[in-house]
Structures are given as structure tokens and as C-alpha cells.
Amino acid sequence: MAIGGVGVGGALTVMRVAEPIYWKMPERWDLEADVVVAGFGVAGASAAIEAAENKVSVMVLDKSPTPGGNSVMSGGNMGVINSSVQRERGLLMEPAAWGRSVVRVMKETHWEQIFPTERDMKYIENSGKEVGDWLRNFGIEYEFVIPTLLRNKGGGPALVSALQKAARERGVRVETEFKVIQLVARPDTNAVLGVVGEKGGSRLFVKARRGVVLSTGPFSANKEMLKLYSPIGYRALPITAAISTGEGLIMAQALGAAVANLHHISGFPAIPKVNARFRPQGISAIFVNEKGYRFVNEAEHFEILNDKIFYQPGHHAWLVTDSEQLKKSTGKGISTTLSEDLTREVEQGVVYRAPSLEALADAIKIDRSSFLRTVRTWNEWAKATKVDPDFGRVDSPTFTFSPIESPPFYAVELVPSISGTNGGLLADGESRVLSVHGKPIPRLYAAGDIVAGGMISHLGEAIFFGRIAGRNVSKEQPWS
Numbered sequence: 519m520a521i522g523g524v525g526v527g528g529a530l531t532v533m534r535v536a537e538p539i540y541w542k543m544p545e546r547w548d549l550e551a552d553v554v555v556a557g558f559g560v561a562g563a564s565a566a567i568e569a570a571e572n573k574v575s576v577m578v579l580d581k582s583p584t585p586g587g588n589s590v591m592s593g594g595n596m597g598v599i600n601s602s603v604q605r606e607r608g609l610l611m612e613p614a615a616w617g618r619s620v621v622r623v624m625k626e627t628h629w630e631q632i633f634p635t636e637r638d639m640k641y642i643e644n645s646g647k648e649v650g651d652w653l654r655n656f657g658i659e660y661e662f663v664i665p666t667l668l669r670n671k672g673g674g675p676a677l678v679s680a681l682q683k684a685a686r687e688r689g690v691r692v693e694t695e696f697k698v699i700q701l702v703a704r705p706d707t708n709a710v711l712g713v714v715g716e717k718g719g720s721r722l723f724v725k726a727r728r729g730v731v732l733s734t735g736p737f738s739a740n741k742e743m744l745k746l747y748s749p750i751g752y753r754a755l756p757i758t759a760a761i762s763t764g765e766g767l768i769m770a771q772a773l774g775a776a777v778a779n780l781h782h783i784s785g786f787p788a789i790p791k792v793n794a795r796f797r798p799q800g801i802s803a804i805f806v807n808e809k810g811y812r813f814v815n816e817a818e819h820f821e822i823l824n825d826k827i828f829y830q831p832g833h834h835a836w837l838v839t840d841s842e843q844l845k846k847s848t849g850k851g852i853s854t855t856l857s858e859d860l861t862r863e864v865e866q867g868v869v870y871r872a873p874s875l876e877a878l879a880d881a882i883k884i885d886r887s888s889f890l891r892t893v894r895t896w897n898e899w900a901k902a903t904k905v906d907p908d909f910g911r912v913d914s915p916t917f918t919f920s921p922i923e924s925p926p927f928y929a930v931e932l933v934p935s936i937s938g939t940n941g942g943l944l945a946d947g948e949s950r951v952l953s954v955h956g957k958p959i960p961r962l963y964a965a966g967d968i969v970a971g972g973m974i975s976h977l978g979e980a981i982f983f984g985r986i987a988g989r990n991v992s993k994e995q996p997w998s
């Protein structure tokens with residue numbers, strides 16, 4: 519087999535399945551449908567809805583008793599432009615301009631753009647109608663609307679429940695606690711004929727007359743895959759659904775699917791021990807590394823901060839602020855889950871407090887003299903131009919630019935977290951899974967975090983390409 523079951527160094531087993539592909543025609547099929555969808559998060563639910571609307575029979579198999587994976591954990595923030603709700607408010611966005619800002623984040627985080635026009639611009643240009651407007655058909659309402667983002671009321675749980683309900687209402691059969699463990703494929707063409715799953719201790723063969731959609735999510739909870747593919751993902755703090763173990767990716771790879779950007783993860787700077795998300799709200803603070811230096815514009819995109827923190831010595835950084843700032847913005851200015859005066863976190867050892875900058879440097883074991891120089895320089899800028907010539911930070915409402923000089927001083931450790939994996943299967947703009955030879959693998963489609971993508975919008979792309987997968991797979995000619 520390609521990867522599954524191979525012990526690395528005698529101890530590592532990525533997937534405990536004897537063989538990810540079943541290469542024979544099964545003697546019996548236990549279940550069958552025109553379209554089989556593996557995974558019922560937003561990608562799988564969107565695919566199922568679209569396929570069912572094309573009047574074919576659809577069966578969704580999900581290994582969890584309560585499907586929804588990472589989608590349920592999400593905040594419901596969708597990168598979308600020019601939807602009707604945005605248009606109504608005059609919040610228009612030029613697609614090429616948005617594309618440029620997305621490419622900047624891609625470059626800064628070492629993402630290789632594979633299909634810039636086929637996939638990325640297709641999403642950007644159609645996201646308003648095909649995601650923002652489409653979701654309103656299922657009762658989704660938006661509570662936060664800006665030119666490049668919609669956040670739905672109720673976030674991930676509301677989104678998942680609306681899409682899953684819509685799929686069921688369209689006659690989609692949903693099997694839970696049904697773990698897909700193998701793809702059934704023809705050895706001559708690699709065409710996918712169905713899947714093998716496990717349910718209640720039984721091994722069941724499920725025929726897919728038209729094809730299979732893989733939407734089994736990321737591999738962010740599979741430490742062994744992360745160790746092989748993603749140094750940052752391996753060391754990052756996991757804030758992801760435990761079911762995100764990547765079997766779908768392994769199965770498709772065993773069938774010859776190409777993969778891209780497997781190193782690349784999604785995440786945000788997080789505060790260890792309490793797993794809190796760093797979310798600036800009017801705080802003035804700087805980040806320093808163990809050497810006592812700043813290394814980034816702290817107001818940058820959270821994915822960029824996550825990446826930059828990983829590349830610092832020890833894969834971590836310290837947020838440093840002072841009591842004046844704490845009075846103004848409170849601990850909530852660092853993370854909504856921290857207490858206002860940080861007393862609790864100081865007692866827990868999550869936050870360090872010291873009467874002088876020197877004592878703070880010693881407490882967090884960073885280079886004292888360069889740290890003092892860094893803060894001195896920062897304070898000079900804060901009292902003069904409020905412009906940072908090193909990394910381009912300016913004064914802003916979320917991240918203010920004030921001196922750090924009022925004792926006691928505070929330091930909070932930040933580490934990179936992993937909420938999902940962005941690398942994955944190489945799928946084209948029609949959601950067809952491509953082989954290592956660049957050709958579509960017959961009857962195999964994929965969408966969501968299992969696919970390399972999500973850099974524009976994780977949820978948005980999962981829905982958009984999930985719909986495309988569902989539409990295309992339902993148009994395949996049945997093989998029997």
C-alpha cells in the first residue's frame with residue numbers, strides 16, 4: 519500500500535487499514551446509490567444537496583454519530599464578495615483586488631497557488647451568488663457583513679444544521695457511525711465504483727453507480743500524518759475536531775491522486791494551557807522572540823502571524839504589554855476568554871507579570887539587553903510618528919500604537935495552533951480529483967478540507983466546490 523500501515527522507524531502507523539483500495543469487483547453490494555458522499559460537514563452536505571436536486575439517489579456516509587467535523591467548530595466567517603446582502607449595503611468589492619490581497623497571504627505563508635484562474639478566481643468571482651446568496655435559501659442570515667466577509671448568525675453549528683436538514687429534506691439517505699475505509703476501484707482504469715465501510719463491527723460494500731465525493735475533512739488531528747508532511751502542523755497546538763484523521767486523503771493517494779501543499783495548515787496564534795485564541799481588541803502590545811526582537815507587524819492576518827511565530831526560535835513568541843494598556847483594553851483586548859485583570863492567568867502561570875522590563879525578560883527567559891532595546895525603540899516610535907519602519911505597523915482601532923512603559927509589565931506566550939490542514943488532494947475547478955499524471959481519476963470528486971485549498975475561504979470554498987462536486991458527479995453515466 520502507498521502509505522497506510524507502513525511503520526516509519528518501526529513505530530509510526532499512519533492508518534491502520536490493511537489496504538486503502540479494494541481492487542476487485544465485490545461479490546455482493548450491501549447498499550447502493552447513484553452518488554455516495556463520504557463525510558457530512560459543510561462540503562459533503564453541499565455536495566449532497568446539489569446531487570439530490572439533480573434527481574439522483576444520494577447516500578452520505580459519516581463515521582461520527584453526530585456528523586459535522588470541523589464545520590461545527592467554525593465561527594461561520596465566510597470570505598465572500600458581492601453577495602446580495604453586501605450589494606444592498608453598497609459594500610462592493612472588485613474581484614481582482616480581492617484576489618491580490620489573497621495572493622499576498624498565500625505568499626507570506628508559503629502557499630503554492632496551483633490553479634489561480636480555474637479554482638481561485640472562479641471562487642472569487644462567484645462566491646457572492648453561489649455561496650452568500652445560495653445559503654439564504656436554507657434560512658441562513660448574516661450578522662456581520664463587510665465587503666469581503668459574511669458571518670452567519672449561529673456560526674458553524676447553524677450552518678451545518680441548515681445544510682444537513684436541507685440534504686435530508688431532499689431525500690438524501692444519511693448513515694452515521696459509518697466509517698469509509700476503502701475505495702472500490704477498477705485496476706485497469708482506476709475508476710471508482712464504490713466504497714467499503716465499517717458500521718457496528720460489520721464490513722459493508724456500498725456501490726456508487728455514478729461516483730463518489732470525498733469530503734472527509736482535514737488531517738489536522740492525525741499526528742502521524744502531520745509528522746510526515748507538515749513540520750508546523752506537527753508542532754502546533756491542536757484546536758480541531760478529533761475526527762479529522764485524514765483517511766480520505768490516504769485512500770485517494772493510494773489510488774494515484776496528486777496532492778499539493780501538504781505542509782500548509784490553517785491556524786491562529788494561541789495561548790497555551792488555556793487554548794485561547796489571540797484576538798486583539800484595542801490593545802497596544804508587541805511580539806518578541808527569545809532573542810528579544812520583534813519579527814512581524816503584530817496587526818497582520820492571523821494565518822501570517824501563526825506562520826511567523828512557528829519560524830521563531832523555540833516555535834513560540836511573547837506578547838508584551840503594560841498596566842496602562844491593561845487598564846484601557848483589559849485582558850479581553852488580548853483574548854475574549856482571558857479575565858479582565860489577568861490575575862487568574864498570572865496565578866495559573868499563563869500570564870507573567872513583573873515590576874520592571876528587566877524582571878519580565880528574566881521571568882520569560884529571553885535576551886534581556888536586546889529586549890530592552892526593542893521596547894525602547896518601540897516607545898520612541900509610539901511617542902513620535904506612530905509608524906513602525908521595520909514591519910509597517912500603524913495605529914489602528916484593534917491594535918493601537920502606544921508606549922509600553924507603565925509597570926507592572928505583562929507577557930503572554932503565543933504558539934502556533936492548527937485548526938485544519940490546507941494542503942490536500944489536487945482537485946480542479948470542477949472538483950475532479952486529479953491523478954499524479956494530471957488526469958481526472960474517473961468518478962472521483964472531492965471538496966472541503968480534504969482538497970488543497972481554503973486559502974480564500976475555508977467554509978466558502980468547501981460549500982462552493984462541494985456544490986460543484988455534487989452537480990458533476992450526478993451527471994456521470996451510471997456504470998451499471
Ligand SMILES: Cc1cc2nc3c(=O)[nH]c(=O)nc-3n(C[C@H](O)[C@H](O)[C@H](O)COP(=O)(O)OP(=O)(O)OC[C@H]3O[C@@H](n4cnc5c(N)ncnc54)[C@H](O)[C@@H]3O)c2cc1C
Pocket residue numbers: 556557558559560561562579580581582584585586587588589590591592593594595596597696697698699733734735736757758759761762763764765766937938965966967968972975976977978980
Ligand atoms: C475552531 C475552528 C474555527 C474555524 N472557523 C472558521 C471560520 O470562521 N471560517 C472558515 O472559513 N473556516 C473556519 N474553520 C475551518 C472550517 O471549519 C473547515 O475548513 C470546514 O469546516 C471544512 O469542512 P469539511 O466539510 O471539509 O470538513 P468537516 O467539517 O471536518 O467534515 C468532515 C466530515 O467527514 C467525516 N469523516 C471523516 N473521516 C471519515 C471517514 N473515514 N468515513 C466517513 N466519514 C468521515 C467526519 O465525521 C465529518 O463529519 C474553523 C475551524 C476550526 C477548527
